Each structure stands twice: as C-alpha cells, then as structure tokens.
Amino acid sequence: MALHKLKDFHTPGSLDEALDLLGKNSEALVLAGGTFLHGLEARGLMSDVEVLVDIRKTASTVDVKDTALEIGATTTLARLLEIPQVADAPWAAALPDALSYPPVQIRNTATIGGCIAAACPFFDVPTALIALDAVAIVRGAGGERKLSLPDLFGGLFANTLEPGELITKVCIPRVRGKAGSAFLKLETNANDLAIVNAAARVVVDDSGTCTEVRVALGGGVAEFALRSPSAEKILLGSKLDAATLHAAGEAIVADIAPMSDHRASAEYRSVVAQVIVRRALERAVARLA
C-alpha cells in the first residue's frame, strides 16, 4: 500500500478523541472497516496520508426510536442485518436487500459510515439509503450538522465533508402508513460491483393512491447515486398500476448521466436502468403493508 508518508497510527477510544486527532492533522485519514482503502490507493488518494485514525474502537450503537433508526457510523453491515426493525419492516426492506449483496467477509467488517463516506457510485447500500431518506450526522470543529446523502456526495469518490469532520451517525426516518420499499442490483457476477442498481420506496393511502415516493439509482448512472425527480413526479398521486411503473422506469433517463467503463457502456446502463427501476418499483409495491 502506498503510504510513504505515514508517520502515525491512532486508535482513539472515543469520537471526541478521534475528532481531536483529525483536527490536529491535516493529512489524517479516517479508517473504519478498511475495506475500501485499496480503492483509495488505486485512485492515488493515499499518497499524502501521514496519520491513520482508526475509529473502530469508538462506541457505536443502533437506537431504534419511534421516529427514526439512529445508526452509529462504525456499525458493521452485518450488525445492521441482525436488527429486527431493519430486517423485517416492509418500509425499510430496501436496506436489507442492499446489505445482502456484499460478501459476508465484507459485511462483517465494512461500516455504514465508510460505505457512504467513500462516495463510490458503484456501492449498493447508499442507493437504498437515499430511497429511505437517510441523513448523515456529521461532527467537526465547527459543531454538528446534518447532510442528506445527495448532499454528502460531491463527485466521483469525493464527499463534501470538511477537513477534520467525521460522520458519527446515519439516521433513517420511520415511515408511517402503508409503505413498501425494495432494492435491486444488476451485476456481471455475484462478487462484482453494480452495473446499475435502483431502490424505491412507496407510501399509499387507504384508496391505494401514492402519497409519497422515492426512486434512487446508482452503479455508474452518474458520478454518484441520485434520486430521479422525473420518475417520482409520474408516480406521485397515481395508483401505481403497471403502466405507471413502466412510464416511471422510462422517465429516469432524464435524470441520469451514465458512464462507460469495463463493466458496461453508457448506452447499456441507460437501457437496463429503466428495467431495474421498474422492477424495484414492482417489488416495493408488492411489499406494501
């Protein structure tokens, strides 16, 4: 690993201690699960790192509140899957859908904070979190602030955290009423990152009319995972029938700027994204409860 300038490795026992260390070292890098460090190195983002601050010993809890799930940043993906309110709730089902894709070794180590801080457009969990309206709680010398996930993503592999800032929690607001959500991924093989992924969450009233909807996409459809306002506009107020879901799938092309890479061309991504979105919507509607 290209860490030529590395001078120190710290394992703070608290977030305050971690923030103090980050504030004192402009070339410090946070280490959580460590599963994406090879990704940073491959992109030349490790060469100036002088200090590693391993935050795995800072306590992370999962608080299941009436209004929200509050997940400490160093909570592993595996731990999240064990929480009944995450695993069994139809409104949150997009999350366990997405959490089940990374291999078990990665799930046991990777953290929810690292998963979003990496700002990698090919990860699955961020797409699901966007559809669930998740918010990152961020702390730094300037105090605490909240960032929606689209606002946390600044560009390809770039987040919008200020130097010295840490993600301390991820909060997912609870949804009331009849709701369902789902996540779906298209990949070249079972161990690969997404060609395209999509997540949807729908809420309906007693007459079956859609009163709230989120459609999110990732996997190289843009520099980072995003929502599709065009698809959401078609779905809101509809009865979520087959023709409407189809039209919403087609509408996402207005909101994406797909990339071409070794996994797929931009043209292919654009076509399959429409299908994956429609299928994620169908699955979310089937889960309405």
Ligand SMILES: Cc1cc2nc3c(=O)[nH]c(=O)nc-3n(C[C@H](O)[C@H](O)[C@H](O)COP(=O)(O)OP(=O)(O)OC[C@H]3O[C@@H](n4cnc5c(N)ncnc54)[C@H](O)[C@@H]3O)c2cc1C
């Ligand atoms: C073999 C393999 C298969 C994978 N398959 C999948 C898959 O199928 N689906 C999928 O979605 N993902 C997959 N991944 C990606 C995996 O989800 C990410 O690597 C992981 O979520 C990153 O989390 P981490 O805790 O290991 O982060 P780290 O590697 O520790 O850190 C990643 C980045 O986030 C920063 N960071 C970490 N925590 C914080 C924090 N609290 N505040 C601020 N910055 C922070 C670090 O400084 C670093 O820049 C795979 C990875 C591997 C290696």
